[in-house]
Amino acid sequence: MSAQVTETAHGSLGLGVDDLLAMHRTMLTARLIDEAALRQNRMGRAPFVVPVSGHEGCQIGTAWPMRPGIDIWVPYYRDLGVVLVAGMTPEQIFLGLFSKASDPTSGGRQMPSHWSSRGLGIVSHSSPISTQVPHAAGIAYAMKYRNEDGVVASWFGEGATSEGDWHEGLNIASIHRLPVVFICENNEYAISVPQSKQMAVADVASRAEGYGIPGFVVDGNDVLACFRVMKEAHDRARAGEGPTLIECKTYRFLPHTSDDDDKSYRSREEVEERRHHDPIERFATYLVDGGITDRAALQTVHDEVKTQVESAIKAAWDAPDPDPATATRHVFAEDDP
Amino acid sequence: MTEKNLVTAIHDTLHDEMAADDRVVLIGQDVGARGGVFKVSEGFMAEFGEQRVIDAPLAESGIVGVAIGMALHGLLPVAEIEFADFIHPAFDQILSEASRMRYRTNGDWGCPMVIRAPCGGGIHGALYHSQSIEAFYAHIPGVKVVMPSTPADAAGLLHTAIADPDPVLFLEHKKCYRLIKGDVPDVPQPTPIGQADVKREGTDLTVVSYGYELHRCLDAAARLEQDEGIHAEVVDVRSLAPLDTETILVSVRKTARAMVVYEDNRTYGAGAEIAATIAERAMFDLDAPIVRIGGPDIPAMPFAGALEHYYMEPEPDHILVAMRDLAHF
Ligand SMILES: Cc1ncc(C[n+]2csc(CCOP(=O)(O)OP(=O)(O)O)c2C)c(N)n1
Ligand SMILES: [Mg+2]
Numbered sequence: 246m247s248a249q250v251t252e253t254a255h256g257s258l259g260l261g262v263d264d265l266l267a268m269h270r271t272m273l274t275a276r277l278i279d280e281a282a283l284r285q286n287r288m289g290r291a292p293f294v295v296p297v298s299g300h301e302g303c304q305i306g307t308a309w310p311m312r313p314g315i316d317i318w319v320p321y322y323r324d325l326g327v328v329l330v331a332g333m334t335p336e337q338i339f340l341g342l343f344s345k346a347s348d349p350t351s352g353g354r355q356m357p358s359h360w361s362s363r364g365l366g367i368v369s370h371s372s373p374i375s376t377q378v379p380h381a382a383g384i385a386y387a388m389k390y391r392n393e394d395g396v397v398a399s400w401f402g403e404g405a406t407s408e409g410d411w412h413e414g415l416n417i418a419s420i421h422r423l424p425v426v427f428i429c430e431n432n433e434y435a436i437s438v439p440q441s442k443q444m445a446v447a448d449v450a451s452r453a454e455g456y457g458i459p460g461f462v463v464d465g466n467d468v469l470a471c472f473r474v475m476k477e478a479h480d481r482a483r484a485g486e487g488p489t490l491i492e493c494k495t496y497r498f499l500p501h502t503s504d505d506d507d508k509s510y511r512s513r514e515e516v517e518e519r520r521h522h523d524p525i526e527r528f529a530t531y532l533v534d535g536g537i538t539d540r541a542a543l544q545t546v547h548d549e550v551k552t553q554v555e556s557a558i559k560a561a562w563d564a565p566d567p568d569p570a571t572a573t574r575h576v577f578a579e580d581d582p
Numbered sequence: 583m584t585e586k587n588l589v590t591a592i593h594d595t596l597h598d599e600m601a602a603d604d605r606v607v608l609i610g611q612d613v614g615a616r617g618g619v620f621k622v623s624e625g626f627m628a629e630f631g632e633q634r635v636i637d638a639p640l641a642e643s644g645i646v647g648v649a650i651g652m653a654l655h656g657l658l659p660v661a662e663i664e665f666a667d668f669i670h671p672a673f674d675q676i677l678s679e680a681s682r683m684r685y686r687t688n689g690d691w692g693c694p695m696v697i698r699a700p701c702g703g704g705i706h707g708a709l710y711h712s713q714s715i716e717a718f719y720a721h722i723p724g725v726k727v728v729m730p731s732t733p734a735d736a737a738g739l740l741h742t743a744i745a746d747p748d749p750v751l752f753l754e755h756k757k758c759y760r761l762i763k764g765d766v767p768d769v770p771q772p773t774p775i776g777q778a779d780v781k782r783e784g785t786d787l788t789v790v791s792y793g794y795e796l797h798r799c800l801d802a803a804a805r806l807e808q809d810e811g812i813h814a815e816v817v818d819v820r821s822l823a824p825l826d827t828e829t830i831l832v833s834v835r836k837t838a839r840a841m842v843v844y845e846d847n848r849t850y851g852a853g854a855e856i857a858a859t860i861a862e863r864a865m866f867d868l869d870a871p872i873v874r875i876g877g878p879d880i881p882a883m884p885f886a887g888a889l890e891h892y893y894m895e896p897e898p899d900h901i902l903v904a905m906r907d908l909a910h911f
Contacts (some may be wrong), residue, residue, distance in 0.1 A: 409671070
């Protein structure tokens with residue numbers, strides 16, 4: 246059972262003007278951090294960047310119904326937008342990018358964009374693809390066992406759905422009807438491998454049927470459509486109705502990482518065409534056309550965010566590096582200071 | 583004190599831990615109605631319910647991965663791998679996830695969990711129900727690996743493992759399950775992880791071992807003492823990671839002769855690490871070269887009785903003979 250979600254009007258979604266403007270600002274923050282991070286990379290100050298541009302609609306849309314402090318976030322490396330909604334600040338993002346001692350994700354131990362913050366309920370993930378999916382099921386099991394009201398959400402790419410751990414996690418979560426939402430950010434490529442070589446089906450969401458759970462395809466560039474399908478999945482999870490698989494069809498505008506050359510596997514025409522479906526511009530148009538804001542106000546937001554990002558970079562760059570003497574710490578709990 | 587065999591000691595300890603703390607949950611194949619293929623969780627489902635005694639689908643990576651998630655959210659999962667031979671699909675979850683959750687978050691998150699796995703051969707288990715897997719996992723920083731050889735150590739180490747804030751791989755030698763009996767304290771006595779135990783005192787040579795081989799070493803030592811007056815000291819490693827090098831070195835410095843006996847394939851096995859430690863730190867205390875006895879480097883272990891016997895005992899009484907030779911070197 247997989248269904249198409251199209252409706253976008255915010256009126257029926259319970260979102261106020263403040264929500265809409267905050268969503269837009271968060272999308273823009275992700276985009277401007279992305280662009281600034283790549284500039285830092287070219288300046289030789291950031292060895293490794295994972296771009297998000299193009300994914301902001303599906304990330305902010307699916308992250309928005311989550312309740313910080315109650316729900317648990319199990320993201321993957323592309324989820325800059327998700328962790329911003331969870332409460333990470335631009336300065337913290339850049340502390341990670343520059344692998345500083347106070348990087349909240351790992352104190353400079355992991356590559357950038359390997360998110361984590363226990364305080365924010367963001368679960369640490371590694372580089373091996375899909376290993377976080379069974380963790381999401383286990384956390385949801387613990388929530389259900391402890392009669393908590395929480396929901397777990399796990400994000401991943403469409404390439405990730407080929408891994409055994411992905412299947413094992415969804416299967417166990419579905420057997421126990423756990424409060425977890427699985428969100429696929431389908432950008433058509435796993436590095437260079439196109440979807441046609443990743444799977445024989447058109448929609449990842451159609452796999453939901455094999456687990457006996459609902460699956461939905463949603464336009465990932467439509468932030469409100471993503472919000473709606475996630476809100477319903479989140480409600481179902483809280484009501485004890487088990488997991489949902491959401492597939493957001495989207496596109497990555499930039500190379501896979503700062504080390505990738507995407508010209509080798511996709512044409513410039515293709516990328517240019519997909520930029521016409523930019524989720525941020527689309528949402529801005531919706532806000533302006535609906536009389537919620539105007540272009541001048543959006544420009545002000547843009548300038549504010551840009552200033553915020555610039556001061557975050559400055560503060561993070563000036564922060565101290567990790568002390569080499571700490572490299573052997575935290576292998577076991579007894580090593581903790 | 584009550585006399586028990588090894589598997590009963592594990593059953594009873596796990597039972598008491600579950601009764602004492604409802605954060606302890608069991609997840610594995612056939613652990614529910616069947617009570618585990620070795621009956622370690624017999625009666626648990628009826629007593630603790632399906633929510634705490636979870637019959638998992640056939641997916642070892644999923645079992646360990648889900649247990650990691652549980653550990654991250656306040657539970658104390660005990661994951662059972664039906665046979666250690668089938669743990670390999672979960673290698674990535676153990677290596678890349680459980681073992682380095684604490685390290686990679688700079689101490690923010692941790693994984694308090696136990697993975698139990700029946701291992702070892704000599705039970706007609708052939709290539710896929712006999713393997714020794716400890717070396718793969720003892721090599722990983724961030725995982726503790728223990729293998730108790732007596733019922734008391736099994737009870738004490740399981741108690742400690744469940745309380746440990748980090749992942750512990752708890753290996754149970756199948757041949758010891760019903761063969762090895764001993765007194766177990768009625769009130770749990772925690773056995774520290776990372777502490778070896780001198781199971782037999784002696785002055786002429788030191789034999790370092792663990793698992794089922796430990797009992798063969800003890801048997802050989804008893805016969806050598808009675809028949810030939812050779813006094814072998816036998817050290818039970820108990821914990822492969824972290825390894826208690828001090829207890830081993832103290833014994834070796836006393837006897838000046840060292841031998842390591844392990845069932846795993848000889849090459850790159852745990853005995854190699856132990857022998858290297860002795861060579862590095864006690865070379866000038868030794869009167870003879872270190873002797874290393876491991877299993878042959880063939881996929882452990884063939885099914886036919888004669889072939890399996892070759893794996894366990896390539897020459898008649900090979901452990902005793904090697905001990906005698908070392909004592910007379
Ligand atoms: C287990 C594993 N295999 C290979 C890689 C190398 N790798 C990193 S990202 C990636 C592609 C993932 O694609 P997808 O899941 O679609 O996510 P996207 O990057 O497109 O957002 C690959 C193959 C890896 N990190 N882990
Ligand atoms: Mg992709």
